Amino acid sequence: MTWNSHxxxxxxxxxxxxxxxxxxDGxxxxxxxxxxxxxxxxLDLLGALQLRWHTRLSGRIERELVHQPMALEDAVVAAWRGTADEMPGVRAVLDHYRAEPRDEVMAAALRKASAKxxxxxxxxxxQAGTHATAAAARAGARIEARARAGWRPGASLEPAVAHRSAGLLGRLRAALAA
Incomplete structure (x- = not known):
């Protein structure tokens, strides 16, 4: 793949x-x-969307853990919800094709992505070590279910939009106040 095509x-x-x-619409x-x-x-496009979701989620988890270092699960749940608010269409697409894959190859790829x-x-x-185990999968599935249960699409989008439009001075004030 050339640089231009990439x-x-x-x-x-x-x-x-x-x-x-x-x-x-999913x-x-x-x-x-x-x-x-x-x-x-x-499947290629779905994989790219999955990778973008995973990358954004990972970064958001890292940021949340800085703010909530003693409440790890709460930070992860907040990160999942925040990522879903940032990428509601991507989340809807991933959920749709996970529930209704086009074929077994897509189903297998989405099962693997979900497990990861x-x-x-x-x-x-x-709640788990670095090795993927059945217990880790159950714990992660439970955390995702908790995040989904309390997620209200768009609920945390308004403050993020207001914060983004505040400009540099507004963001500095907000950071100093926190």
Whole structure:
């Protein structure tokens, strides 16, 4: 893959994410210009969305753990909810295809991605070691279920938008006040 095709693929992925977040219908936005040429098939695009979700979730967990170092599970739950608020369309797409995969290859890929996410959640919540085990998978699934149970789509989006639009001085004031 050349640098230009890699960069174009990234731009198209951003457009796909924006379309998914605008629609929140759970369907892959294959009608985005370039999506069908930049990605080999639905599974390729779904994998890119899964990777973007996982990367954003991992980063958000790290940030939450800085703010809640003694309440690990609460931090992980807050991070999952915050990521879902930031990427509601992507979350809807992943959930839709996990529940209704196109074929067994897609089902297997999404099961594996879900297991890895559950392991991440359990490890970061201090409930599992680095080796993936059945107990880690159960703990991660429980943490995800807890995050989903208290998640209200868009509930935490307003403060984030207000904070982003506050400008540098507003963010500095907020940081100093905290």
């Amino acid at each position: 960069r174009n693929r990234g731009e198209i992925l951003r457009a796909v994410i924006a379309a998914a977040d605008a629609r929140v 369907l892959l936005p294959l009608d985005v210009e370039g999506a069908t040429t930049a990605f080999h098939d639905e 996410e559950h392991h991440l959640l359990a490890v970061m919540a201090g």
